[in-house]
Amino acid sequence: MKLNSNYYILIPYLVAMIIICQGCIQWAARAKDKLPEETALDRSYSYDGKVIIIGAGAAGMAAAKVFEQNNIDYTILEATNRYGGRLKKDTTLADFPIDVGAEWLHSAPITLNVLKGKKGSDIDEELISYNLNHTATWDGKNYKINPKWENNFRYNFMPESKFKNSTWYDFVDQHLGSSVKHKIQFNTLVTAIDYSGDKVVITTEGGHTYKADKVIVTVSLGVLKSKSISFYPELDKEKRGAIESVDFLTGFKLIMKFSEKFYPDAISCEVNDGEKVYYDIAFRKESHSNILGVLCRGAQAEKYYALNSEQEIIDSLLQELDLIFDGKATSSFQGEYILEDWGHHAFTLGTWTQAIMEKQSQLNNLNRPLDNKVYFAGEINDVYQQMGVPGAILSGYHMADKVLAEK
Numbered sequence: 001m002k003l004n005s006n007y008y009i010l011i012p013y014l015v016a017m018i019i020i021c022q023g024c025i026q027w028a029a030r031a032k033d034k035l036p037e038e039t040a041l042d043r044s045y046s047y048d049g050k051v052i053i054i055g056a057g058a059a060g061m062a063a064a065k066v067f068e069q070n071n072i073d074y075t076i077l078e079a080t081n082r083y084g085g086r087l088k089k090d091t092t093l094a095d096f097p098i099d100v101g102a103e104w105l106h107s108a109p110i111t112l113n114v115l116k117g118k119k120g121s122d123i124d125e126e127l128i129s130y131n132l133n134h135t136a137t138w139d140g141k142n143y144k145i146n147p148k149w150e151n152n153f154r155y156n157f158m159p160e161s162k163f164k165n166s167t168w169y170d171f172v173d174q175h176l177g178s179s180v181k182h183k184i185q186f187n188t189l190v191t192a193i194d195y196s197g198d199k200v201v202i203t204t205e206g207g208h209t210y211k212a213d214k215v216i217v218t219v220s221l222g223v224l225k226s227k228s229i230s231f232y233p234e235l236d237k238e239k240r241g242a243i244e245s246v247d248f249l250t251g252f253k254l255i256m257k258f259s260e261k262f263y264p265d266a267i268s269c270e271v272n273d274g275e276k277v278y279y280d281i282a283f284r285k286e287s288h289s290n291i292l293g294v295l296c297r298g299a300q301a302e303k304y305y306a307l308n309s310e311q312e313i314i315d316s317l318l319q320e321l322d323l324i325f326d327g328k329a330t331s332s333f334q335g336e337y338i339l340e341d342w343g344h345h346a347f348t349l350g351t352w353t354q355a356i357m358e359k360q361s362q363l364n365n366l367n368r369p370l371d372n373k374v375y376f377a378g379e380i381n382d383v384y385q386q387m388g389v390p391g392a393i394l395s396g397y398h399m400a401d402k403v404l405a406e407k
């Protein structure tokens with residue numbers, strides 16, 4: 001075939017597209033390939049020291065499950081009156097359980113088996129493929145419906161899923177929480193960790209102290225950044241530098257109930273700094289409820305925080321939707337909503353991190369234990385390049401293995 005000379009200009013772009021597409025396909029496979037073949041759940045250990053875990057989120061409870069399985073003497077100290085951390089579910093707003101925190105499974109479904117220690121590739125959980133049909137973008141003035149190929153491209157790049165009739169909270173509750181909850185001491189806010197002696201001494205808000213041979217800290221990066229826990233000796237320059245350097249954006253999730261579904265599956269808002277997306281939370285759920293979510297992070301969230309009240313935040317978002325959908329948002333809003341402000345939650349102070357986006361040297365610094373006595377686990381300490389909840393759980397198993405293996 002003879003090409004017109006104008007077409008030759010396109011060749012570098014086509015080659016770039018092919019390379020990018022190959023990268024995309026590999027990206028999805030990459031995360032699956034990074035999953036460990038076995039975790040600490042598959043091994044047995046003996047250790048006669050005492051271990052304390054700080055934080056009863058996914059990472060803390062995963063580490064605890066390993067200790068529970070091996071009859072290790074351990075306790076979990078949790079600042080709040082509940083477990084789950086950034087996992088939370090609501091059963092009041094809709095006719096299906098809603099994830100108020102983590103919602104999507106960004107990794108391949110087989111990851112769920114690895115997380116619960118099940119062999120084989122049969123998945124027990126009923127999942128929804130998050131392959132959206134109707135999406136749009138909004139730049140504040142123009143509303144543009146995205147072509148179907150773009151939705152497919154996104155899904156192929158990152159084939160996400162969601163739980164159909166359950167939540168991330170349920171998964172973690174069933175596979176971790178149920179076996180370790182009896183070891184959680186609630187309403188116990190850790191304020192200091194002294195690892196200068198043979199034993200690690202932990203001080204809590206009321207001045208109570210606990211002693212342990214080893215400690216796993218699983219609080220969020222936001223809590224570490226806030227310095228609300230003091231370390232003695234102080235964290236070295238590299239460790240503190242890594243904590244400061246990794247972004248942990250502020251943000252909130254707003255969940256609103258409408259009498260009518262006037263919106264598409266998702267609308268991504270074009271913003272300069274941060275992130276804002278409207279999305280149909282009931283997408284492919286067995287539901288008659290019309291539930292729209294708003295995820296807003298970073299500088300975008302700051303704009304809403306500058307308003308005077310929750311009501312003003314909601315009014316402002318409804319006004320924006322009214323502009324796009326001809327007043328339908330205000331007329332069909334049922335006045336019921338959940339606004340979970342993870343950015344200002346004292347024991348979270350942010351939303352999420354993605355270890356895969358960070359420099360390896362900083363991750364190494366974050367993962368480095370202190371004198372083989374104080375270990376760090378949590379989503380940012382994930383060495384298997386998964387994200388969010390899977391990363392947090394795998395980091396818990398990984399650090400439990402380190403604690404028990406490095407005697």
Ligand SMILES: Cc1cc2nc3c(=O)[nH]c(=O)nc-3n(C[C@H](O)[C@H](O)[C@H](O)COP(=O)(O)OP(=O)(O)OC[C@H]3O[C@@H](n4cnc5c(N)ncnc54)[C@H](O)[C@@H]3O)c2cc1C
Nearest residue numbers: 055057058059079085086102103104190347378379388389
């Ligand atoms: C809005 C939102 C949406 C998200 N969406 C997804 C998603 O779709 N998919 C996904 O995989 N991930 C998602 N994530 C991220 C996911 O929730 C986290 O990666 C994961 O839950 C982190 O678990 P963790 O155990 O590392 O930390 P956390 O869940 O933060 O647990 C830390 C625990 O430590 C406790 N704590 C804090 N300070 C102290 C202290 N001083 N003393 C004692 N206890 C303390 C806290 O109360 C908490 O229970 C989302 C997060 C948010 C906020």
